[in-house]
Amino acid sequence: MAKAKVPAADQTLAMLSHLAHQRGPVPAATIAAALELPRSTVYHLLAVMQERGFVVHLPEERRYGLGVAAFELSSGFSRQQPLARLGGPLVAGLVDRLGESGHLAVLHGRDVLYLVEERAPRRPSLVTDVGVRLPAYLTATGRAMLAALPPAQLRALYPDRAAFAWRGDPDAAGEWRASRLKQLLHEVRETGWAAEAGEVTPGLASVGVAVLDHVGWPAAAIAVTYPDDSPRTLPAAEIAGAVRAAADELGRRIGAARGC
Amino acid sequence: MAKAKVPAADQTLAMLSHLAHQRGPVPAATIAAALELPRSTVYHLLAVMQERGFVVHLPEERRYGLGVAAFELSSGFSRQQPLARLGGPLVAGLVDRLGESGHLAVLHGRDVLYLVEERAPRRPSLVTDVGVRLPAYLTATGRAMLAALPPAQLRALYPDRAAFAWRGDPDAAGEWRASRLKQLLHEVRETGWAAEAGEVTPGLASVGVAVLDHVGWPAAAIAVTYPDDSPRTLPAAEIAGAVRAAADELGRRIGAARGC
């Protein structure tokens, strides 16, 4: 990355992103080490972020965590972002009709990022919680979107086996290779929907369909998640039909939102 | 506020907060005007925030909006913040048992900020969506927390009639005064729960109970929202009992999380 023109701003944002990816509050020294910033710089920036409510200092633990102002950015984003604003009610309706949990995600590099989650009654909160990232190739929503990408774009995302690593862990890819993914996505294109069973959460299966924008690009995907051994579960194809209807409707609505 | 030691960082955060409070993407010039920043400074900072994904530029509309990096801060916050992490499953359980929507909020100045929302099936998404702020004195969660504050703290929050204004609108207070609020909160303390019917959303009522930490401070509140004219609605006192059980349990769990 070219050297930022406003290093203090860039460092501030890097620190916020770093904090967002930690499991809990962290000591200031680990922020300095991780981002290779001078300690005094980190303390100065933390002071400014505290003042604005983006960061909280926990003196008893001598750690820093994200504050309420950071949290509030998400409602601003969701309010402004047509996919989240328009998709929320559609996912809610789907969940009400099917009685299973649903979510909406977007592709972000090789990850999916969940923008909307609606939990069905008596179902657990899912690992696919709002704001969470997961590898696209492992999830129903991610597979649905990857299947809708042009071949060149897909090759760019997954040039080699290293692309299947997760969080720097080279063993995370297991047996995944570009050829296996290509075969899987071919099947997704044939059936029109993506599935995943037990790969994200053991015992749960998901069915996802891409939301295509007016030029056919996968702007998002919608999925429903259900216990994969429940006797009351609908056939996957029937669930996929309902998901497709919601995805197509969202595609129409985001087209209208853009005034085309 | 004393002049910030790192103005670029401070300006960046001010711009993010400003964007979070807009209804949609905005032109750069309005950011400069609202925050009284030089236009070239605003463009430089927007460029840095774009690079880091916190902001997106919409060239066709010549506007700027929040980006996914901003959105992701919320999941970091929710993961790290014990109230959200521990409260989510409790609110989910409450919603499953009662069949009505529920949420968890914290007091932030004179506002409540919603950290968790669980929608019951076939119920609308509420105005109390995650990340939203509302005036505390108008909401069940807010009233529950205000009732648990020491009198001096309450007077500090509502010193005069102007304190009831909302978003700078002096007419928003209607007939609210400190004395009326005090009377209302007295009733809340007597019943042990706060109510609100139609004041936040016409046709919907809420019942809220404060979550007290180990020193008796209202760390949060939990509320359930239901149609206030439904023949199938439980009596408010029964709902309040269930909400109280969840609030007390959360109070115990956050005490344990702090190791006391």
Next chain:
DNA sequence: GGCATCCGTCTGCGATCCCAGACGAAGCGC
């Protein structure tokens, strides 16, 4: 209790950033 380590604050000067304002491009109204 002493020692080592880490935290958070402070200093000052060389490096560089911030901002006023100019400029060309784009968009809009007539």
Next chain:
DNA sequence: GCGCTTCGTCTGGGATCGCAGACGGATGCC
């Protein structure tokens, strides 16, 4: 098509920030 307004980029010098490193306090271990 023209004129006006707004957008986005660019420049340079005075103002001021960033950072290396010192320091005192806090914490934990022996």
